[in-house]
Amino acid sequence: MIKTKVGWHGGVTIVTEKDVIRLDPNIKGHNYVVNLISHAHGDHIVGLKKGAIGHITAETKDILSYSGICRLKDSEVLKYDEEINIGDIKVTIHNAGHVLGSAQFEIQTPELLIGYTGDINCRDMMTTTAAKPIDCDVLILETTYGTPIYTFPSPEETYIEIVNWVIRNIRKKIIPVFKVYSTGKAQEIIRVINEFTTIPVITHPSISKVCEAYVKNGIKQKYIESTHEEGKELIKNQQCVYVMPTNKESILEKNYSIAYATGWAVKYNSINSNVKSFPLSNHADFNQLLNYVEQAKPKKIYTIHGFKENFVKYLNKKFGANAQPIAPLGQTILRDFISARD
Numbered sequence: 001m002i003k004t005k006v007g008w009h010g011g012v013t014i015v016t017e018k019d020v021i022r023l024d025p026n027i028k029g030h031n032y033v034v035n036l037i038s039h040a041h042g043d044h045i046v047g048l049k050k051g052a053i054g055h056i057t058a059e060t061k062d063i064l065s066y067s068g069i070c071r072l073k074d075s076e077v078l079k080y081d082e083e084i085n086i087g088d089i090k091v092t093i094h095n096a097g098h099v100l101g102s103a104q105f106e107i108q109t110p111e112l113l114i115g116y117t118g119d120i121n122c123r124d125m126m127t128t129t130a131a132k133p134i135d136c137d138v139l140i141l142e143t144t145y146g147t148p149i150y151t152f153p154s155p156e157e158t159y160i161e162i163v164n165w166v167i168r169n170i171r172k173k174i175i176p177v178f179k180v181y182s183t184g185k186a187q188e189i190i191r192v193i194n195e196f197t198t199i200p201v202i203t204h205p206s207i208s209k210v211c212e213a214y215v216k217n218g219i220k221q222k223y224i225e226s227t228h229e230e231g232k233e234l235i236k237n238q239q240c241v242y243v244m245p246t247n248k249e250s251i252l253e254k255n256y257s258i259a260y261a262t263g264w265a266v267k268y269n270s271i272n273s274n275v276k277s278f279p280l281s282n283h284a285d286f287n288q289l290l291n292y293v294e295q296a297k298p299k300k301i302y303t304i305h306g307f308k309e310n311f312v313k314y315l316n317k318k319f320g321a322n323a324q325p326i327a328p329l330g331q332t333i334l335r336d337f338i339s340a341r342d
Ligand SMILES: [Zn+2]
Pocket: 039, 041, 098, 119
């Protein structure tokens, strides 16, 4: 009988006879549980913010500390391709292609090889390189866009659309404004504008902080913060692109046009053509997810996030796969592992 258990308990949790690993926890947890954090986005660091100690990549640590999101005094720092031992479990860290420092974890327990993708992107972008599938027995797969409508055009097609839209606005003395996530998408947009135009990019301060972490890790970013005199002057003359977070109000008073850059634009564009949105995503789309499963060849698949039920139905019907959305760990198992170690 296989003794390794996989389920949800304050995060994806893997229990072996001797050890417990929790992936992207949303609780502080117990001392005997070892936490692995896949990347710096808010929904994956809830546990860290509550004081959990976790293993994170050096790049993720840079993003979190530069942007002041959370204190990380006791966190262990990981490198890609590194192997670490956690009791009877061996973990190898792989690139996830999602944002700077994003990691997939290859987890070898005494009985099973488990792959945990975190958020993944399997295509090369301007600021990230494609994730490679982990060959595994059990796959824990993020399925944010796990339904067929979410099929994205190539990044290059979208870069061209973005640059065209920017130039059309600049010629009309209208400032193109991108409202995007501060970590990952903002830096991708900045890199696109830098690479294909000479138009200055002005950034909101919370985005500049994340850009600093990207620059420290060798990713080119040319930008001027909106609080600097030069930034203010460029905004006044309407000869710049402005990149700001989705959750903030624009500081611009007039003559600007807003665009979003997200995978959700595939559907959004078709229902509201008045709002500009570009289908530029740093997640795998439906086809990339299918390719991942085909290459990883797992015997069992657990889905998390987004269209997890749709993707399971599709996999089971079309491929006869053994897939299900991740389920809570059974009470018996929890009682076993808590009573043994608390
Ligand atoms: Zn993410």
